[in-house]
Amino acid sequence: MTPLLFVLLVGCISFFAGTLGSLLGLGGGMIVIPALTLLLGIDIRLAIGASIVSVIATSSGAAAAYVRDRLANLRVAMFLELGTTAGAITGAWIAGMLHPRWLYVLFGSILGYSALAMLRPRKSVAEHGHGDTRLARRLRLHSSYFDDARGREVHYEPARPLFGLSLMYVAGIVSGLLGIGSGALKVPAMDLAMELPIKVSTATSNFMIGVTAAASAGLYFTRGQIDPFIAAPVAIGVLGGAFVGSKLLSRLSSRALRITFVVVLLAVSVQMLVRGLRG
């Protein structure tokens, strides 16, 4: 393969991964890393380095819209970023010490978990109104947003900020270790632990993902794992794909189609596990 063909091919695969990741709500990294490693035989460390850069691009692009619509809570985001950035640095640091085969195993497990989580309905599961809100009040995390469906301003009061912060540290480790946004972990953490409205959790999670990814990207860059020939087409492709995905109206509401994708993703996760365990 010539370098030009390679760049174009990686760009196309990444575009497809970005579209699919956006439609499934998984993010581009979950799809692009298996595609680069299993289809093109790229070293998983370079695939992770490329993915983390694309995560910054999509998160920042999406966050720009969420902030404008005043859905993201900037104080909640900044407070929780204490946890996600510390976690991302820890994760990227651990990744540097692990043999690449363990990255395959971890990636396969997280992909399998995320695929199964897609079967659950995407709505709030927390029983709101039980958690301790005193510290959150002192941190001034309460706010409000305009709910389109209800046609009015909705006020909310987050609970248990320290519990949320510790879960964010874990989400940050996963993000830094595997080069993914790990929104699948951030949203439930805000929903379950902090009792935030699901729309606010989703928007704030997207807003935080870019900063989390930047924390580990610094380590990946200085360690020489961000190869321009891979990272450039991945960043452009995933961002373009995510943009198109967000414009496609039906967010895969058909259950049959969703189950099909879950099966495919589970098969990919098994392949990643096998690759790791065989060494």
Place this chain on the structure above:
Amino acid sequence: MKAPSEHEPPWVDAAISHLLRGGVLLSLAVVVLGLVLTFIHHPQYISSHTDLTKLTDPDAEYPHTIRGVWTEMRDGRGQAVVVLGLLLLIATPVARVAFSIIAFAIERDRLYVMITIVVLSLLLLSFVLGAAD
């Protein structure tokens, strides 16, 4: 302390939104420019089938320090321009955090100025840690 505000003032939201969008567009424009320069300077990359491994191998040579990017840019290397674009992309959320310090300071919100300074320090620490590896 003033009455707790439910929202940041509108200009903060608008500025952050523009900063993020502008950062992404600028950095990707630089990345594309760098790719074009690379292929202009190395026409063999368009036809040769043997160069790919040395470009995508874990030991491939490309700049991975800010100084390295700078010196190679002066030599007009397209790859260094691509890396500069990727660095601008990584710097976009960092710039958002830095800007938030100013925004919280204008609101006289000392607690969040402190929290944001810690987040910014962690971000800068990641570059230092990687270099020390």
